[in-house]
Amino acid sequence: MSKWTDTSVTRNLGIAYPIVQGPFGRGGSTALLTATVSNLGGLGSFGANEFSPQDILKVAADIRKLTDKPFGMNLWVSTYDSNGDSLDQETYDRVVNLLTPYYRELGVNPPPKPSGTARNFDDQVAALIEAAPAVFSFVFGIPSPEILRACRSKGIVTVGGASTVEEAAVLEDAGADMVVASGMEAGGHRTSFLKPYDSATLMGTFALVPQVADRVRLPVIAAGGIADGRGMAAALTLGADAVQIGTAFFACEESGATKLHRDLLFRAEARHTGLTRTFTGRYARGLYNRFAQEMKANESLLAMYPAQSWIVAPLRTAALEQGRADLVGLWAGQSASLVRHRKADELFASLIRETNELLESPFSTTI
Numbered sequence: 252m253s254k255w256t257d258t259s260v261t262r263n264l265g266i267a268y269p270i271v272q273g274p275f276g277r278g279g280s281t282a283l284l285t286a287t288v289s290n291l292g293g294l295g296s297f298g299a300n301e302f303s304p305q306d307i308l309k310v311a312a313d314i315r316k317l318t319d320k321p322f323g324m325n326l327w328v329s330t331y332d333s334n335g336d337s338l339d340q341e342t343y344d345r346v347v348n349l350l351t352p353y354y355r356e357l358g359v360n361p362p363p364k365p366s367g368t369a370r371n372f373d374d375q376v377a378a379l380i381e382a383a384p385a386v387f388s389f390v391f392g393i394p395s396p397e398i399l400r401a402c403r404s405k406g407i408v409t410v411g412g413a414s415t416v417e418e419a420a421v422l423e424d425a426g427a428d429m430v431v432a433s434g435m436e437a438g439g440h441r442t443s444f445l446k447p448y449d450s451a452t453l454m455g456t457f458a459l460v461p462q463v464a465d466r467v468r469l470p471v472i473a474a475g476g477i478a479d480g481r482g483m484a485a486a487l488t489l490g491a492d493a494v495q496i497g498t499a500f501f502a503c504e505e506s507g508a509t510k511l512h513r514d515l516l517f518r519a520e521a522r523h524t525g526l527t528r529t530f531t532g533r534y535a536r537g538l539y540n541r542f543a544q545e546m547k548a549n550e551s552l553l554a555m556y557p558a559q560s561w562i563v564a565p566l567r568t569a570a571l572e573q574g575r576a577d578l579v580g581l582w583a584g585q586s587a588s589l590v591r592h593r594k595a596d597e598l599f600a601s602l603i604r605e606t607n608e609l610l611e612s613p614f615s616t617t618i
């Protein structure tokens with residue numbers, strides 16, 4: 252029986268524990284949280300999908316001021332959906348019409364027709380390769396062979412996000428080094444890239460992880476619904492080589508969560524999460540608040556990613572200013588009501604203690 256901490260992920264990354272702190276986009280990541288988790292012996296990760304190339308370089312330097320341990324940086328390979336990188340007048344009018352009652356309620360004007368542009372992945376990834384974190388994790392697609400080769404030659408381990416067995420298989424065929432098998436329980440965006448809008452492909456972590464482990468030879472990192480040692484021991488027993496934990500780390504005070512968001516994760520509201528396109532145009536799991544519920548019937552009328560988020564932006568800013576949790580997207584996974592800890596070191600220590608109790612008992616034969 253080998254010790255549960257000795258896995259292909261801990262060996263390949265040179266980390267002490269098979270615990271990855273999930274990356275958070277949209278200001279949710281901080282250099283402090285990333286470095287704290289890496290210093291504790293896990294892999295801290297920074298979500299940089301909305302960052303400019305300059306900011307990617309800067310944040311990597313900031314993290315290195317706080318740790319000399321391996322850490323990961325995360326980008327989204329596809330930065331917009333078809334028709335999502337611009338807005339035609341008809342879509343703009345239709346969505347503004349749907350949102351007008353909410354603009355009025357919060358006392359803000361609809362934005363003028365946004366002419367924003369989606370981030371350029373090639374520019375971002377060039378900066379990331381220059382920054383050379385130990386790990387480049389990516390979701391919503393597969394980088395080109397040139398990019399994966401450039402990472403390999405710089406010693407950057409590539410970790411691709413899969414939400415189905417098929418996605419894990421194509422990531423392996425493309426030459427990724429590891430795969431995150433992410434069940435639909437997970438907080439934040441559903442990172443599917445083969446059939447993103449097909450509900451028949453929604454898989455839970457318990458079914459997904461063993462099937463991915465059977466299908467690919469790559470190290471598998473399980474994500475979605477894991478918030479304590481029970482979930483971690485279960486994931487390792489199902490064939491995962493590490494876990495990626497998002498919501499429980501996001502609740503810790505070192506994350507970039509707003510106070511409103513963090514406090515809600517410790518309250519009864521955290522029991523109800525749902526997948527919605529309302530806030531950005533792509534499916535994401537968050538607290539299933541009034542806005543998500545009321546917009547459900549209109550989902551097919553919304554703009555695509557990220558144009559939808561440009562139209563929603565004034566609502567988001569106003570709702571946060573006014574403390575209106577009913578009208579802003581607040582990502583959280585189904586594990587939200589399992590969240591107990593407000594400090595990353597306490598969460599980390601309890602994960603290790605509880606997993607030890609379950610997997611290191613003299614009667615345990617699972618690992």
Ligand SMILES: Cc1cc2nc3c(=O)[nH]c(=O)nc-3n(C[C@H](O)[C@H](O)[C@H](O)COP(=O)(O)O)c2cc1C
Pocket residue numbers: 272273274275276277279298299300325389390412433436437438439440442474475476477478495496497498499501582583584585586
């Ligand atoms: C607020 C928030 C933002 C997230 N942003 C990203 C992101 O930018 N990139 C990514 O790969 N995963 C992102 N995720 C997913 C997490 O990294 C992690 O895989 C997921 O939360 C694991 O499931 P759990 O929430 O059940 O622990 C985000 C999750 C949350 C809660």
